[in-house]
Amino acid sequence: MGFNSKARTPLFACIVLLLLASLLLPQPAAGSSTAPKVTLDYYYETLCPGCANFFVNHLIKLFDSGIHSIVDLKLHPYGNAFVLPNTTILCQHGPYECLLNTVEACAIDEWPELNVHFPFIYCIESFVHEHKHTEWEKCFEKLDLDPKSITNCYTGERGKKLELQYAAETEALQPPHQYVPWVVVDGQPLYEDYENFLSYICKAYKGVAVPKACREQSLNTIRTRKSKPRRPVCYMEEKSALSARIRSAIASWMQKMNMGALL
Numbered sequence: 001m002g003f004n005s006k007a008r009t010p011l012f013a014c015i016v017l018l019l020l021a022s023l024l025l026p027q028p029a030a031g032s033s034t035a036p037k038v039t040l041d042y043y044y045e046t047l048c049p050g051c052a053n054f055f056v057n058h059l060i061k062l063f064d065s066g067i068h069s070i071v072d073l074k075l076h077p078y079g080n081a082f083v084l085p086n087t088t089i090l091c092q093h094g095p096y097e098c099l100l101n102t103v104e105a106c107a108i109d110e111w112p113e114l115n116v117h118f119p120f121i122y123c124i125e126s127f128v129h130e131h132k133h134t135e136w137e138k139c140f141e142k143l144d145l146d147p148k149s150i151t152n153c154y155t156g157e158r159g160k161k162l163e164l165q166y167a168a169e170t171e172a173l174q175p176p177h178q179y180v181p182w183v184v185v186d187g188q189p190l191y192e193d194y195e196n197f198l199s200y201i202c203k204a205y206k207g208v209a210v211p212k213a214c215r216e217q218s219l220n221t222i223r224t225r226k227s228k229p230r231r232p233v234c235y236m237e238e239k240s241a242l243s244a245r246i247r248s249a250i251a252s253w254m255q256k257m258n259m260g261a262l263l
């Protein structure tokens with residue numbers, strides 16, 4: 001067994017030469033450190049059931065799989081809301097949705113690190129998913145986070161400013177979003193195939209340090225976009241339906257203001 005000493009010497013020399021060559025030759029450009037991350041943009045609104053479902057049951061797989069290491073994830077909590085000319089924002093599922101959209105926008109702004117804001121938003125989305133969204137404030141305690149900065153943000157000008165920024169970003173989408181959840185990988189919307197987002201991320205990644213889960217993903221499952229989404233999504237409303245909704249929303253909003261209720 002093994003090499004005799006006569007055979008070992010040339011083999012050893014070969015290995016040394018190969019090592020030297022690998023050190024001296026220019027490295028390929030697609031090294032793990034230089035490959036750009038795949039951008040993943042998630043456009044959603046807090047009270048759309050399909051969005052909470054996607055967040056809690058699918059988006060979380062990004063972390064379970066380790067694929068988050070090659071992803072630059074950005075959350076955009078705004079969805080199908082609408083900005084009136086005087087900058088009042090109307091949300092598809094009413095004022096409570098506007099409130100939670102703003103809370104989540106504030107969390108992203110206040111805690112820019114994904115490992116801080118993501119668990120907080122995940123916690124809120126879990127409450128929404130369980131139809132207990134009014135209990136969202138428990139998330140501060142659950143995650144041992146100080147509510148002060150977030151409260152200052154969503155009750156004040158900062159929160160409003162952030163939501164108007166998300167409004168502008170969402171309205172600038174090309175192609176425009178048709179419904180939420182709306183998932184965009186490297187600038188390309190996935191349409192109804194959004195639950196398959198991990199495959200698209202793996203396919204888009206140009207680096208050599210491919211996460212193990214990507215190799216296990218069957219990339220040939222990427223389907224063509226034809227059918228309507230099977231999941232309950234929230235569509236952008238028709239213009240006429242929208243203006244009727246705006247009128248009734250304004251009426252109820254004014255009523256609430258008269259009663260001194262918190263918007």
Ligand SMILES: *[C@@H]1O[C@H](CO)[C@@H](O)[C@H](O)[C@H]1NC(C)=O
Nearest residue numbers: 084085086087088250253254
């Ligand atoms: C914005 O306009 C709506 C409808 O015209 C009105 O009900 C609301 O009071 C206005 N809000 C502000 C902040 O001026």
